[in-house]
Amino acid sequence: MQGRGDNRHAGWALSTGRDFAECRPLLFTIAYEILGSAADAEDVVQDSYLRWHGVDQERVEHPRAYLVRTVTRQALNHLRTTRRRREDYVGPWLPEPVRTEPDVSEDAVLAESVSMAMLLVLETLSPDERAVFVLREVFGYSHREVAGMVGKTETTARQIAHRAREHVRSRRRRFHHDPRAAQEIVGRFLSAAGTGDVAALMSLMAPGVVHVSDGGGRVSAARRPVVGREKVARFVAGLARTSAAGARAEFTNCNALPALLVSLDDRLDNVLIFEIEDNLIQGMYAVRNPDKLGAAVAPRPLDRGRGDEAAAGNP
Template sequence: MSGERVFAECRPLLFTIAYEILGSAADAEDVVQDSYLRWHGVPGEAVGHPRAYLVRTVTRQALNQLRAARRRREEYVGPWLPEPVRTEPDVSEDLVLAESVSMAMLLVLETLSPDERAVFVLREVFAYSHREIAGLVGRPEPAVRQIAHRARERVRARRRRFEPDPGTAREVVGRFLRAAGTGDIAGLMSLLAPGVVHVSDGGGQVAAARRPVRGRERVARFIAGVARRNLPGTRSEFTTHNALPAVLTHRGDRLDHVLLFEIADGLIHGMYAVRNPHKLGTATVPRRLVRTRNEADETWKP
């Protein structure tokens, strides 16, 4: 198998790892591209296990990117949300993968240190052993075990679980859009859980709430107000982003925002509105996310 084909087969896994570590599709693509250039410059006979080499390269590059990004995010205007990625509906069939790329989980991962985040993702999502992770991140195995335990406990204390509910998602979102479009506060409230949270990310580039909006009535009134000002002249498209039901709202040929929904038991528990135009450049591009390993190592011949 050629080196080009090996990289092509590994690319979905490499992107998924980089995205889960970084929470940014653009940065993940940069990391994958940089890894390709490094791979292209290494003689084939020097790489005994291509996938392991590529995963190690991507992991370390993503860690470097994350450390730099953390400093930038400290100065971010308003709430920071991960860059949304368009996923296929069948991603929800893999519950581990679906939860790991959900907005709620990616925000929990933001509370971890870079090393904790990388170790947690590699261990809990991709099922690498502690010994393998030690080689990937360049840390001793005993240290990796401690980091993994600490990260797992921190995530367990903060995680919010929402079982995918594709059967009712489109119906609930459709009713939500109709109620928002007509300013029906009561109709909106009937679709919202009591503890619903709405988070907007404008990054200081466009108008967005500077703090999360919480509670059924406050969120309903906020949504109705936003819809009254912004929906005229727009068109909406139902999609799946980050393994969640979502709506793309276009104004002319421009994507205005992506709104993702956490839905359980027929009610909306969370909404994430990504409006920062810097995070929308590839939001319409379908992404193939995987967490399984392929057999490229065993079939590759330099």
Template sequence: MAEDAFTEHRPLLFTLAYEMLGSAADAEDVLQESYLRWSAVDPATVEHPRAYLVRVVTRQALNHLRAVRARREEYVGTWLPEPIRTAPEVSEDAILAESVSMAVLLVLETLNPTERAVFVLHEVFGYTHGEIAASVGKTEVTVRQIAHRARRHVQSRRRRFEPDSGVTGQIVQRFLHAATTGEVQTLMDLLAPDAVQISDGGGKVVAARRPITGRAEVARFVLGVLRTTTTATRIEHATYNGMPAARFVTGDALDWLVAFEIHDGRITGLYGVRNPDKLHRAEAVLPLDRGGHPLWKP
């Protein structure tokens, strides 16, 4: 049945759409559109359902990405990907964890839609240039050139990444304890000299409009934010986008979520999402799958 094949490959298809769009909501829309197209096809005429579905989702995601790019250019403040709660096994797959990390998704935003599709399909999912050509409507030679250009672009801009683990989780716990108790020196020691804090309020809630850079500036910002946090707010530890994260919850409402980027025992990036539109799907753990392809060596 068509539904059975789509359900079987849904985690893979969602992962592909999310990495191309940086939005779980948009990825779900693409999957819905793709399912409607798939359900109109006779499965008996499709020799390789997974390859066919990947092609359909890629084309729908490309169309969607081209449509939303203008909206993102008009976004109020800094745009961050919609955070997704990930299972422990995602962090165990270093390639998958890095490919959905905030830092890499932000770098992918600087690629044009075709470059992004080619990079994701080749470097993360392991598809050949010939297979990708059929999905993006380019020749194999052109795809090879695009892949080389996109990889060089991403490699020159992505930050070093360590997935969520017991060690990174402890660093985040120490950082949050120091921040809530006002231990400034400990806070500074846990931050890398070039640490960056990025907030996304979408113009709907209070948030820093521009990235904050430098250990002292980030520490000052964090302490200032936590001073405004009420005693009714609790901090919960979780994993989002393969990264250690903290959830700030008041009552039953998730006020904001911060994902931490860590390298060599220090926090290099803090990604704070406050835009309520991006927190609607923050509770459920979303299954991700890249199909077992061992490409994209960090």
């Protein structure tokens, strides 16, 4: 994933409430990629909004840079306090899915950075490594700018960025899919699951397909990933048999990937996200924890801040 040039952050100013609203998609995207939780990202953005209204804005030379720095530091603090909670999580932990507009996939860097595969790789970084990687590789800030945001020297920021980049490079998995083909494959998957056709399900899956479920101990979910075409197909068919009555599925995009929103009795029950490559399903992420479903209800704008000002605002 290539960051953009260091000189792209040039020259436009903000005023107060209206300008914060204009910044909100960017601020949310930064917080979400650092935290992997839409709810926590919203809390950080709201707290930053309150902090913004508590400062003398006339003395802030670069308001957008100030807000980016504030959100980054608040997200970092929050991540450090929640890491232990994730270590004690019941079953696999998945990032909170965010419903995205189809045009997010047109920005390849943004699409990859919010994918489930990338967010799970970011979970293996330290908080500082994660923040530095996101700010440098996704949002394209210079090492000097990143250093100011995370409270490090520029030399230290460079070292952290190098370490994080090498770590991510060795673990990242990239998936490229044609949106129309993906929708057709998901439709065939839904039809085969509904009829319990294991053979048809297997024909849609790669040999090493992985199905990961996140119930968080709140609802029933597999405590370990299910791996392999036949095992996953039988697992999916079994789930469909037990929950088909009254279930309704809506095709959408979550985290810039094809997804199904599955509702039972007019209540969102789970979000199923698909990784598709070479017209085969490579991975599925089923988020069932009800605490993680709120951000999938309506599309949420994401933004990398192309054309925003330098992140050299007042500390």
